[in-house]
Amino acid sequence: MSRAHNRRVIEKLRERIAHLEGSVAKKAIVLPFGVREMDEWLPGGGLPYGALHEIAGGGAGTVDGAAAALFAAGIAARSKGKVLWCLTRPDLFFPAIAQAGLHPDRVIFCEGDKEEDVLASMEEGLSFGGLAAVVGELVRLPMVASRRLQLAAEKTGTMGLVVRRWRRQTEASDFGNPTASTTRWRVSVLPSEELPVAGVGRPRWLAELMRVKAGECAEFEIGACDAKGRLCLLPHSANRPDTSAWRGNRAS
Amino acid sequence: MPVDQPLVVISKSGSKRWVSAADTAARKLGLKLGMPASKAQAVVANLKMIDADPAADAAALERLALWALRQYSPVVAVDGTDGIVMDTEGADHLQGGEALLISGLVNGLRGRGLTARAAVADTWGAAHAITRMTSAETTVVPVGGVAKAVTRLPIHCLRLVPDTIHGLRVMGVETVGELSAMPRAPLTLRYGPEVGRRLDQLFGRMAEPIEPLRTPELVEAARNFQEPIGAAETIAKYVRRLVGELTSKLETRGLGVRRSDLVIHRVDNTRQCIRAGLAKPVRDPARLSKLLCDRIEKIDPGFGIERLVLVALIVEPLEERQVASSLIEELVVDVTPLVDILGNRGQRLYRVTPVASDVPERSVMRIGPTADETGATWAAKWPRPSRLLSNPERIDVTALLPDQPPAVFTWRGKRRRVKRADGPERIFGEWWVRPREHAAVRDYFVVEDEAGERYWVYRAGDGVDTDTGSHLWFLHGVFG
Numbered sequence: 049m050s051r052a053h054n055r056r057v058i059e060k061l062r063e064r065i066a067h068l069e070g071s072v073a074k075k076a077i078v079l080p081f082g083v084r085e086m087d088e089w090l091p092g093g094g095l096p097y098g099a100l101h102e103i104a105g106g107g108a109g110t111v112d113g114a115a116a117a118l119f120a121a122g123i124a125a126r127s128k129g130k131v132l133w134c135l136t137r138p139d140l141f142f143p144a145i146a147q148a149g150l151h152p153d154r155v156i157f158c159e160g161d162k163e164e165d166v167l168a169s170m171e172e173g174l175s176f177g178g179l180a181a182v183v184g185e186l187v188r189l190p191m192v193a194s195r196r197l198q199l200a201a202e203k204t205g206t207m208g209l210v211v212r213r214w215r216r217q218t219e220a221s222d223f224g225n226p227t228a229s230t231t232r233w234r235v236s237v238l239p240s241e242e243l244p245v246a247g248v249g250r251p252r253w254l255a256e257l258m259r260v261k262a263g264e265c266a267e268f269e270i271g272a273c274d275a276k277g278r279l280c281l282l283p284h285s286a287n288r289p290d291t292s293a294w295r296g297n298r299a300s
Numbered sequence: 301m302p303v304d305q306p307l308v309v310i311s312k313s314g315s316k317r318w319v320s321a322a323d324t325a326a327r328k329l330g331l332k333l334g335m336p337a338s339k340a341q342a343v344v345a346n347l348k349m350i351d352a353d354p355a356a357d358a359a360a361l362e363r364l365a366l367w368a369l370r371q372y373s374p375v376v377a378v379d380g381t382d383g384i385v386m387d388t389e390g391a392d393h394l395q396g397g398e399a400l401l402i403s404g405l406v407n408g409l410r411g412r413g414l415t416a417r418a419a420v421a422d423t424w425g426a427a428h429a430i431t432r433m434t435s436a437e438t439t440v441v442p443v444g445g446v447a448k449a450v451t452r453l454p455i456h457c458l459r460l461v462p463d464t465i466h467g468l469r470v471m472g473v474e475t476v477g478e479l480s481a482m483p484r485a486p487l488t489l490r491y492g493p494e495v496g497r498r499l500d501q502l503f504g505r506m507a508e509p510i511e512p513l514r515t516p517e518l519v520e521a522a523r524n525f526q527e528p529i530g531a532a533e534t535i536a537k538y539v540r541r542l543v544g545e546l547t548s549k550l551e552t553r554g555l556g557v558r559r560s561d562l563v564i565h566r567v568d569n570t571r572q573c574i575r576a577g578l579a580k581p582v583r584d585p586a587r588l589s590k591l592l593c594d595r596i597e598k599i600d601p602g603f604g605i606e607r608l609v610l611v612a613l614i615v616e617p618l619e620e621r622q623v624a625s626s627l628i629e630e631l632v633v634d635v636t637p638l639v640d641i642l643g644n645r646g647q648r649l650y651r652v653t654p655v656a657s658d659v660p661e662r663s664v665m666r667i668g669p670t671a672d673e674t675g676a677t678w679a680a681k682w683p684r685p686s687r688l689l690s691n692p693e694r695i696d697v698t699a700l701l702p703d704q705p706p707a708v709f710t711w712r713g714k715r716r717r718v719k720r721a722d723g724p725e726r727i728f729g730e731w732w733v734r735p736r737e738h739a740a741v742r743d744y745f746v747v748e749d750e751a752g753e754r755y756w757v758y759r760a761g762d763g764v765d766t767d768t769g770s771h772l773w774f775l776h777g778v779f780g
Contacts, residue, residue: 178633
């Protein structure tokens with residue numbers, strides 16, 4: 049059997065599965081990253097709207113979630129419409145988010161006292177329907193909660209972005225537990241781009257696609273969000289200085 | 301009138317005239333309440349005396365109660381001749397909790413030139429007693445703490461007739477604790493059932509519903525039930541009907557509701573309330589009933605509900621507006637329904653907007669979620685960290701003065717070697733905000749360690765002159 053034929057069969061099977069899942073109508077709408085390699089890797093050519101996406105940090109980022117928040121902000125910035133940002137710890141510094149292209153007029157913050165409040169607010173925001181994206185900063189995301197968020201997102205076609213950040217670096221092993229989210233990313237910081245002069249260049253991230261529905265895992269070395277929230281792909285540096293240091297951190 | 305002139309209010313009954321109220325200056329001079337007017341005049345020269353006007357006082361108190369009704373709680377009533385009682389349950393979260401509610405209330409009244417004391421307690425009787433008998437401006441008695449809070453209070457606070465109080469004091473009973481420890485039967489035999497009733501009301505053994513104040517211009521819809529209802533679905537059904545009635549009434553008047561209350565009367569003669577606030581005037585039945593039905597789980601129906609009343613407390617004019625077709629202009633989604641839903645659940649909703657300030661923690665201001673769009677954003681010249689620590693943390697640093705970035709720093713017990721750095725970005729103190737910042741300087745650096753983690757650190761001071769700062773190093777933010 050030829051390869052092309054094989055692909056057609058798989059496409060048909062996928063269509064049938066999507067039909068059974070009931071998400072056939074909203075299948076086509078995706079938000080591309082604008083980076084060819086990443087978009088080609090993701091089924092549908094980008095991050096699907098009407099789905100839940102999880103983003104966690106790596107290393108120290110598991111606690112502060114700085115890069116993960118910026119990654120989510122970049123995705124939200126490239127969508128159109130208002131964004132609801134639910135959190136419990138108000139330590140987000142908005143000038144940085146604005147530098148990733150998300151205008152302050154577009155973001156409504158919803159600060160709750162408990163994790164459950166964030167989940168409830170996210171679900172309400174996702175099922176409201178008029179928003180472009182709903183971002184939530186969460187420590188725990190149990191299967192049931194993620195399933196509810198995913199279903200609410202599917203119903204309205206709003207994108208749900210969960211920024212996972214833990215209290216301690218050791219708690220980050222929780223990220224291995226299964227959830228109903230469509231994609232799961234881990235964004236860790238890499239040494240910034242080399243400049244010909246002294247100084248800090250464009251920040252670089254290692255974005256690990258740890259899970260994607262109907263797709264394969266991958267790793268991308270990317271340049272952080274620019275002023276419009278766009279990423280760029282960096283060539284794999286052949287002689288990276290010493291990666292064991294941060295890889296060791298991340299493994300904890 | 302000079303401020304320091306002592307002032308008293310004189311009440312009259314028959315030919316007897318006595319002091320019924322005195323200001324601080326008069327009290328300082330030794331005037332007491334209940335003193336004969338002639339004696340007061342003899343004690344203090346140049347005493348300003350005003351005749352009491354109980355009717356005007358009552359009217360003013362009622363006006364105050366109506367203001368509190370709009371502002372604070374759906375169930376507000378006048379308490380005696382000198383107080384207001386309100387049921388804050390189910391309404392305190394809109395003001396940020398009980399403590400904030402009453403401190404806001406007292407401050408609000410002070411702003412209008414009134415001195416007030418407020419207390420929150422489990423029962424009307426306890427709150428009444430504490431406000432009148434303690435000197436603290438605001439008191440919050442924790443749930444179940446009534447017995448402890450009132451035992452030492454004198455028996456004046458029990459809302460009994462003066463003769464009874466006098467009789468009890470003759471018997472040697474001074475405090476509520478002593479009275480409540482006495483056997484009930486002889487008390488009732490001698491003073492009637494009133495003493496026992498007031499004690500039970502004080503300790504919450506007997507219900508004491510508050511009959512809420514109402515004015516004719518309030519738009520309300522009510523429904524009585526022959527058979528008490530209790531199931532959540534039934535309540536939801538009738539809430540929807542009431543909302544329908546209310547909105548049609550509002551429609552005839554051209555009004556939209558900003559704040560509405562659902563008052564639930566139970567068969568055991570207690571009341572509960574659900575308050576829904578809205579960011580903009582609304583007349584849409586679906587939105588309003590969603591807000592109210594969202595909180596049905598908070599209702600405790602007990603043995604059943606016999607009456608539901610829906611009141612539109614704050615109304616504003618609302619005109620119909622024609623919406624252009626989506627073919628002509630881009631559809632702008634109105635997020636106020638979502639803001640209302642989340643806000644009524646007690647979440648803090650806000651947007652942020654730039655403030656013209658170089659000091660990072662002052663450069664962001666919170667505004668209301670439905671405030672007008674300003675279009676302003678921060679001038680993106682220098683990179684800013686995505687997480688800003690609310691309190692900059694001390695770090696141990698090895699750095700060359702005056703303007704070199706750190707070579708090594710220790711933060712949270714971890715030593716990091718700086719590979720790359722940018723800076724300094726000098727930020728001057730704002731002396732017009734705080735005079736102490738007149739000479740203050742912070743030098744910010746972006747530093748990156750070997751693992752690629754980027755931090756925002758600063759040195760307090762310019763590195764030369766110690767007047768500009770302590771020359772200690774702090775970590776202020778984490779870059780993504």
